[in-house]
Amino acid sequence: MTPMPLINMIIGAALLLFGRRLFWLFVAGVGFVAGMTLATAWFGGNSSLVIVLIAAGVGIIGAILSVFLQGAVVAIAGFLSGGYLAYTLALGTNHESLSWISFLIGGVIGALLVVALFDWALIGLSALTGATVITENLALDQTMSALLFLALLVFGVVVQTRQLTKSPPAHKRAQ
Numbered sequence: 001m002t003p004m005p006l007i008n009m010i011i012g013a014a015l016l017l018f019g020r021r022l023f024w025l026f027v028a029g030v031g032f033v034a035g036m037t038l039a040t041a042w043f044g045g046n047s048s049l050v051i052v053l054i055a056a057g058v059g060i061i062g063a064i065l066s067v068f069l070q071g072a073v074v075a076i077a078g079f080l081s082g083g084y085l086a087y088t089l090a091l092g093t094n095h096e097s098l099s100w101i102s103f104l105i106g107g108v109i110g111a112l113l114v115v116a117l118f119d120w121a122l123i124g125l126s127a128l129t130g131a132t133v134i135t136e137n138l139a140l141d142q143t144m145s146a147l148l149f150l151a152l153l154v155f156g157v158v159v160q161t162r163q164l165t166k167s168p169p170a171h172k173r174a175q
Contacts, residue, residue, distance in 0.1 A: 130152070130156055
């Protein structure tokens with residue numbers, strides 16, 4: 001396994017299990033994944049180091065901003081997560097323009113969900129994003145990938161829901 005899929009899978013696992021509890025991690029992870037996706041699309045076959053550095057930069061900026069500007073960063077993280085998920089789903093259509101339109105629509109929906117339903121939206125979006133990132137980086141057939149995705153999604157939601165009952169909401173801890 002090359003380093004990029006391994007890095008993606010580690011970030012996916014962190015999002016899957018701790019996205020709500022460690023809000024800054026959710027923002028950094030989603031920033032990294034979105035940065036990786038956009039940098040790969042924009043720079044294509046260029047050096048993987050450049051792509052990782054761009055993705056890491058977006059993730060670090062997101063984490064720092066999440067500490068100081070939580071309200072705005074919540075909406076941005078929701079936008080990036082929802083956009084990434086919609087973009088990934090739309091890639092199967094073989095229409096590049098539809099993929100980017102899906103990113104924008106999914107981003108708006110993700111931002112609205114996170115703002116309206118903070119903890120539950122963080123759990124759902126981080127578990128969805130984590131499960132998606134992990135399954136995208138494994139060489140599995142479509143059936144096994146779908147089954148693993150569902151199992152990871154359920155596992156991530158259960159783990160994070162249990163954390164929700166054991167700790168105060170992320171937005172109250174950040175104040």
